[in-house]
Amino acid sequence: MSSITGPATGSETEIAFERAAAHESLFSERAAHIKQSAVRDVFELSLDPSLVSLAGGNPYLQSLPLDKLAAMASELITNEGMTALQYGSGAGTQELRAQICEVMAEEGITGVDPDNIVITTGSQAAQDVACKVFCNPGDTVLCEDPTYVGALNTFEAYQVRTEPIATDEHGLIPAALGQRISELRADGARIKFLYTIPNFNNPSGITLAAERRSEIAEICVAENILILEDNPYGMLRYTGEHIKPLRADYPDHVIYMGSFSKILAPGLRIGWAVVPTHMYRRFYLAAEAVTLCPATFNQMLISKYLKGHDWRGQIQTYRELYAARCSAMLEALDEFMPETVSYTRPEGGFFIWVTLPEGIDTYELLAKGIEAGVVFIPGAAFSPSDAPSNQLRLAFSAVPEEKIREGVKRLAPVLARAIAENGVR
Amino acid sequence: MSSITGPATGSETEIAFERAAAHESLFSERAAHIKQSAVRDVFELSLDPSLVSLAGGNPYLQSLPLDKLAAMASELITNEGMTALQYGSGAGTQELRAQICEVMAEEGITGVDPDNIVITTGSQAAQDVACKVFCNPGDTVLCEDPTYVGALNTFEAYQVRTEPIATDEHGLIPAALGQRISELRADGARIKFLYTIPNFNNPSGITLAAERRSEIAEICVAENILILEDNPYGMLRYTGEHIKPLRADYPDHVIYMGSFSKILAPGLRIGWAVVPTHMYRRFYLAAEAVTLCPATFNQMLISKYLKGHDWRGQIQTYRELYAARCSAMLEALDEFMPETVSYTRPEGGFFIWVTLPEGIDTYELLAKGIEAGVVFIPGAAFSPSDAPSNQLRLAFSAVPEEKIREGVKRLAPVLARAIAENGVR
Structure with a gap:
């Protein structure tokens, strides 16, 4: 006997709707407060090879001693x-x-x-x-x-x-x-x-x-x-x-x-x-x-x-790698970004934070960025308020230097246009 | 500057106590409801090789194709x-x-x-x-x-x-x-x-x-x-x-x-x-x-x-192994247990549930079992009420057949004594 079987009068869709409605009362109050991460929103987009993704903060693993790790896993x-x-x-x-x-x-x-x-x-x-x-x-x-x-x-x-x-x-x-x-x-x-x-x-x-x-x-x-x-x-x-x-x-x-x-x-x-x-x-x-x-x-x-393994040496390798990528991104930002855009100059880690003039909502620029072939995370994601933000996050950790440059180059005109339109409003 | 430094009048101990008291107010209400698992209580005991542990429901992994898994991990x-x-x-x-x-x-x-x-x-x-x-x-x-x-x-x-x-x-x-x-x-x-x-x-x-x-x-x-x-x-x-x-x-x-x-x-x-x-x-x-x-x-x-890998075959191997262990435990229970002790006869899984006459609290028998060289889990652990229980859990999954027999043999007189004393009360 299956619960799918319902009263003869109701259609499958009606029954499914009623069931979902009945179960709705069972959710906890906290369940309503759990939301989709904006980072996850753009996760799938980031996999499109025609796009340059400056969205995800994935570490760059290519420098790991894979053969050694493989042998260790096997021995273990x-x-x-x-x-x-x-x-x-x-x-x-x-x-x-x-x-x-x-x-x-x-x-x-x-x-x-x-x-x-x-x-x-x-x-x-x-x-x-x-x-x-x-x-x-x-x-x-x-x-x-x-x-x-x-x-x-x-x-x-x-x-x-x-x-x-x-x-x-x-x-x-x-x-x-x-x-x-x-x-x-x-x-x-x-x-x-x-x-x-x-x-x-x-x-x-x-x-x-x-x-x-x-x-x-x-x-x-x-x-x-x-x-x-x-x-x-x-x-x-x-x-x-x-x-x-x-x-x-x-x-x-x-x-x-x-x-x-x-x-x-x-x-x-x-x-x-x-x-x-x-x-x-x-x-x-x-x-x-x-x-x-x-x-x-x-x-x-x-x-x-x-x-x-020389794990300290491995961390040093990572440091040099991310330093180079960070430099590449900063150089590209210096070269391509409109004057009214500012950005942080990190001493470590994976991210640069970009600030546009007030009045611009970077969430609205996400689709335009994707059209131009670049993905970033709008700043609103990083605040509990969900209020519009004129900031955005760029990650340089996962992307080779030439692609970082290309991504920033694609992003710059999108921001420039938004700034120009913002001035007009 | 360190927070360890306190007023000159207080001793280290006093300061530590005050700090802990201040932080006590920060715990959530739910934190008070989280308790130590009784299974974990006896987890460390179970590692003593002189004891037969019928406490932990660990699966028996010896039959796994380790070389194959090692090669797979390495390839991966x-x-x-x-x-x-x-x-x-x-x-x-x-x-x-x-x-x-x-x-x-x-x-x-x-x-x-x-x-x-x-x-x-x-x-x-x-x-x-x-x-x-x-x-x-x-x-x-x-x-x-x-x-x-x-x-x-x-x-x-x-x-x-x-x-x-x-x-x-x-x-x-x-x-x-x-x-x-x-x-x-x-x-x-x-x-x-x-x-x-x-x-x-x-x-x-x-x-x-x-x-x-x-x-x-x-x-x-x-x-x-x-x-x-x-x-x-x-x-x-x-x-x-x-x-x-x-x-x-x-x-x-x-x-x-x-x-x-x-x-x-x-x-x-x-x-x-x-x-x-x-x-x-x-x-x-x-x-x-x-x-x-x-x-x-x-x-x-x-x-x-x-x-x-033939994972269905591996599960079949597990089935035969646990069947033999379950039989060994049931045979030992049949042979050694006092008449007034009853127990389940599972058709699968890892556990047998033992019931003693009413009035006996198996939690009180835990220490006596350990003295006799055997560990089990008192029944109270498996109920939200924490009320005394006349039941206990025996796990046969992790222990070879001869040890299962030995464990049950050690346990039987502990239970028999408790039953005799219970009758006297």
Whole structure:
């Protein structure tokens, strides 16, 4: 007997409609808050080979030691398959957690106990768990304006109020943070954490200045607001001086999130969170309630790679590669962009943030860009407000230099036309 | 400047305490509801080689074609590394979704469109996403009594009211389901779904009888309650006749969850959900908000395995292996157990459910079992109530036959003593 069978009077379509309508009442309130990522919107477009995609922030993997990784994967299954293919601990393997401490030490985070680390299915999953552990519906979280679209999607799924804080060319503005906190508190907001990407922000490419880091941390400490520090690009600095993550000096107030997606391979989906001891148990149990345990095979493969390969050298290779691509994009922007267009000059990472004159909505330019053969991400995607934005993100990570130049060259007249029309209005 | 520095009057310990107290107010309400899985409690114990662990339901992987899998992993990285190590689609690869349709066809689920499948980080993640999409705090979900402890942990993280429904040796009792729904409705409950493991239930090993399946589905359809059908063990039937999953006949009312953890390898953390079209978009976006995408490498490795190996033959090998272990456990139970102890006789899966006389709390027997050299999971773990239980779960999947016999032999006097003492009270 099948539920497809309905009353003799109703057509198939009517029945399907009624069923969907009945089920509509079953959705959670939060389901209505989950939206399609604008980055995903243009994901399929990016696959069209006639287009130059400056949209996706995929890392460039061609420089990986594939033969070595292949041999490691093979050895792992042959010699340790019984462990690698089996369930593991919810917090991740002891070996990888210890190695992650070495990786973080490169950035100036030292003295971490591996027992404060939870390995997650990419650092995205760590953001999800942080929301699970800290956010009730209606709570407030703070973020940079602009910020990572994936984090915004995660926050929306927890029905939090996401409040963007103004940034300038040195990152988050401490005075703006302090003032917004006061306003929000006066408004009765329950502020849980500040989500920040201090190094080479996605999408802006901007780095939080060293002198602002302690200032921002002290504001959060004084206000009893946690800091969620997301640092996937931190090791990909190709110019300027290294700045310690906030976690280095504020171990009890920062949940630090790292990832192997940009320094090794995103297809393995392995990230981690460093969680202060007094929050660790809840964080770890919440992570376990989502996926039981991170993929054992993937963790062990990364352990083998970190042991058996010059991973610091590999990161240096990446740095040089992205430096060249960033330069190529900046040169092309300098050459082709109209005078009234400005853009950031990142010291690392994958992205450049382009600002057009006020009054232009870059979402409306997306279709025109595609007509001209280039894809970008409109700025509205990186703000919780969905308001029209005169900014856009360009990613140089995945595209060879000559194509970057070609993409910028195609984009320039689209922007020039929009600027001219904007002037007329 | 470090936040460790505090007022000169406070000791380090006092400061740490104050900080933890301040942060305590930041936890979400749901964080208080997330508890340690009793299965995890005994996970570390299970590693002690002097103990026979009948606790963990790990699959037995020794029969896997490791050399072949090793070669496949190696080829995959060498030849398709640029794709396998890169980000992928949030719903999973097209190829694996098409292959999953073939896998499900073996169980009688046919005509599934791959576009109704979302690949997840194990089927645990699919349970989490289902809660995300359907459950507001205070909503009610129904489950079998007893049911999978991991699902209970996931439900608790969503602050739902989990209502166990009585089962007998043929599984969920339709009349009990109908009656409980009426009572709950009268009480104002908002019931979202029935979570069921119809085949070889974890922990009970019981299978929902064929004639009850449509009866239960029709009750749910009439009451506008979704069905979450969790079927990780369905292909591991070693005796009796195959029974179609509920999804086969009720495609619009069932969210079906499958997994490669028991038919291939849990360390790859790949499961899936089949979601009716009218719910698919929300489900898929919610999944994306948690992990962006499932691990590309793991999906492609499974695709290669399904194409390049006799996976049906491998499942047959597993069936024979678990059949032998199940028989060994039943024989040992028949031989050693006191008369007043009863147990299920599963037709598939990993578990046997043991019932002691009323009045005995098996949680109190855990320490005594360990003293006697055997580990099991107390029955209370598998119920949302946490009430004392006179039942316990034995897993035969991970232990060789002679050890199973030894474990049951060690357990029997512990139970006999408890029964004798219980009689005296």
